[in-house]
Amino acid sequence: MNLVPKTPTTKGPAQMFTGDVYFDVIARGEAPSRLRVNLVRFAPSARTAWHMHSLGQTVHVTDGVGLIQSRGGEVISMRPGDSVYTPPGEWHWHGASADSFMSHLAMWEDDDATWGDHVTDEEYGAGESI
Template sequence: MSAITQLKDIVENEAEARATGAEHSTGAEQSTSAEQRPATRRTAMEVLPKKPSTKGTAELFTGDVWFDVVAAGEEPSRIRVNVVRFAPCARTAWHCHAAGQTLHVTEGVGLVQSKGGEVIVMRPGDTVHTPPGEWHWHGAAPDHFMTHLALWEGPGPDGGPESQWGEHVTDEEYNARQRHRRAGQ
């Protein structure tokens, strides 16, 4: 039996046990009584269904951008993770995040810039963090595709927007690469 099949069987058994109110045994007996166990019980791990890829809208992006939602946590988790794929010259509009954002490049060559800062070149393995409220843009270099993981958090139970979007990055701003530096330098 494959590991995936075994995992599915375990998840199905857990779900069935929860539905009938029975405890699922993994073979290792618990030494604590029900009165000694914590009141909250961890829910079973689940394999989430893959969502279809989404084309980035013209309101938020210049050029061809596609993304896949990897995680969109619900309270108490607020994590957001997308895999974002940019065609050459494609880029986000100026934007900022309430809790900051981390980008991790997985392939290609990308560019990132904070408002008033210099354009930074990103390559596979580079990780760039923008702090909360910092206006920035990111996208692919003119002659390369670029893929990155985008990680950020939602604003929490107090509300407020997790991201704010501004104007499109002009060609002049995008082409200011002559004064760029490499990420991490």
């Protein structure tokens, strides 16, 4: 058993996020484990860019109101206790609603994420009528 010291909170890089996003690494498994877990905090209207994970990703909302969308799909509203799974290779984005902070646990199994374009205001705004 190892007590893992807390790592410093990190600001999400501008090439991967729109708005103010901060994350804390909760778990980074050592081989043979591939487990990755981050606590991610989004300011209102902040969001990820379009991205996909080669082994999929699960997000679990812990606080606030969030939005998530798969490319070509509907924008889904998420609240505390909701979990959303995006399968391997599925382009998606997630973030906070315009009037609420949102925190979630992001869980995935590898570092093989592909990042794409930023979510446009028009794409993001499609979820604000929810």
